[in-house]
Amino acid sequence: MSTSVDHLMERTQDAGDLLGDIVPSAITLATMLRHRQMAAWLRVEFDGYADKDKAPPYRLDLPGHIVAKSPQYGWIPAPVNEQQTKEFAHLDLAEGIKALEQTCLGCKKGNGNRVALDKDDLAKLQKQINLSAELAINLSREVYCRLLRTARAAIYLWSEALLEEGISGDHNHYTPEERKKVEHLDSPERFWRQAMAEVDTLPVADVRELGFLERVFGRAG
Template identity: 25%
Template sequence: MPALVRELVNTVFDNSVSTTNLLRRALVVACRLEIPELAEWLRKELNGYGENETGVPEYRRVQGQLMADTPRGLLPVRIEFSATNKFLTERFMGQSIPELIQITQISTDIYIRPQFDDEQMIIQKIFTPSGIYGHPKVKLSSLDLTRIIETVRTKVLEWALDLESKGILGENMTFTQEEKQIVQEQHYHFGNVSGSQIQIESNGSTQTQPQTSGDTASLTALIQLLDDALQQGRVTEEHRAELEAELATLQAQAKSPKPKWTIIKETASSLRGILENAVGSVLASQALPYVAALSR
C-alpha cells in the first residue's frame, strides 16, 4: 500500500482526479497529521469562504470588465480613472472549489454584480456622465477561475513535497508520533500569502507583517471636505464628474469593513492631479495635505 504523502503527490499529476477529490485526500492527510490550520484552509476551499469573511486568500482576487446591461444589450463601460475602475471591477471569489469548477464548465464568460454599497449612486456618477444607462455588471473570464483552481492544486503539491522532503510519508496509511512531532515544528500559511508559493516557518522564527492599515483620519477629513465642496458648488462643471467619481471610490472604501488601502492610495494620487489643475486654489490648499498623507 503506497504511503499517504507519496500517493497525494501522484494524485496531483493525475488529471482524472478532480481538484475537489484532491482536496478531500489532502484533508485526510492534514487531519491525521493533526495540522488544524491546514485542515481549516482545505475545508474552506471545499466548502467556500463566508460572504463577509475576512482573510479570503489573495490568489482568489480577480479583475474583470465593467459592463452596462442596457436595452441595446451588454455594452462595455470605459472608466478613465484607474483607481475607480479597479475598485469597481475587482472581486474576491469566495465560492468553493466545486462551485468554481462547475461555473467554468458552464460558460467561458461569467457576469457578476459589482460590490457597490450604493448602486444607484454609482449609476448616477459614472454611467450617466458617460452617456450609458443600465445596470452594472462585471464580466469575468473562466480563465480567471481556472487560475484559482490550479493555484490551489499547486499549493497542495508544494505542501506534500515539503512533507516528503522531511521524511514524513505516512506509511501504511498512518503517521508515526515522530512524523507528527516534526510537523508540529512547522507553521503552514496558505490564506493570505500572495503568489503560488506556500509559506513555511519553523518554531522560533520571526516575521515582519506588512502594514495593512492607513490614515483613517485623513481619509475621513478628505471625504468630508470634497463632499462639502461639491454640495456648495465650489467645483467647476467641467471637472465635477471626475471629482465625484473619485469621491465615490473613497466613500465606498471608507464604508467597507476591509478598506483596500492600495486603491485609496491610487485614488489619492489621481485626486492630486485634479486638485492641482482643475479646481480652485482654496480647495486645493485645504485638500492636498490629506491627499499627501494618503498617497504615502
C-alpha cells in the same frame, strides 16, 4: 482510511482530478498527521469563507471589467474609465472550491462569468456614466483558474515537503515519531504564499475546459 502523500501529489498534476475531489483527501491526510492548521485551511477552502476578511489574498480584489447589457447587442463593454474600472470592477471570491470550479468548468477559454454589481455600486456607476442599462462585472475564466491553481499548488508544495521528510507510501495512521518529524510543516500560509509566487512555474494542472456534450449533459464520471 488509507492515504498516500505520493498519490495526492500526483493528483494535483492531473487535470482529470478536480480540486473539489482532491481537497477531501488532503483533509484526511492533514488530520492523520495532526496538521490542524492545514486541515482548517483546507476545510474553509472547500466550504468557502463566511468572513471575507479572513480570506487569503489570492481570493481578494480580483480584477474584472464592467459590462453593460444592450437590447440590441447583448452584453458589451461599458463606457467606463480607468478609475471607474479600478473602483467598481474588482471582486472578492469567497465561495467554496467546488462552486468556483464549476463556474470555471462552465466557461469557455477566453470567456468569463458575469457577477451582478452591488445595488449601491450599480446606482452610483449608472449615474457617473449617465447610463440606465443593466451593468455587471465580468471576471475572466483565467481569474477563476488562477485562484484554483494557487490552491492546488499549495497542496502540491505541502505534499512535496512531506515527501522530502520521508513521509511516503500508503498509511492508515502515522506514528508519533513521523508526526513529530513533520509538525513544522503545519503552516498553510507558508505554502499558499509560496504557491502565489510560483504558480506559473509549478507542474500543477489547470482547470480543463468541458467539451460541448459535457456542458449539455453534465460532466462525465
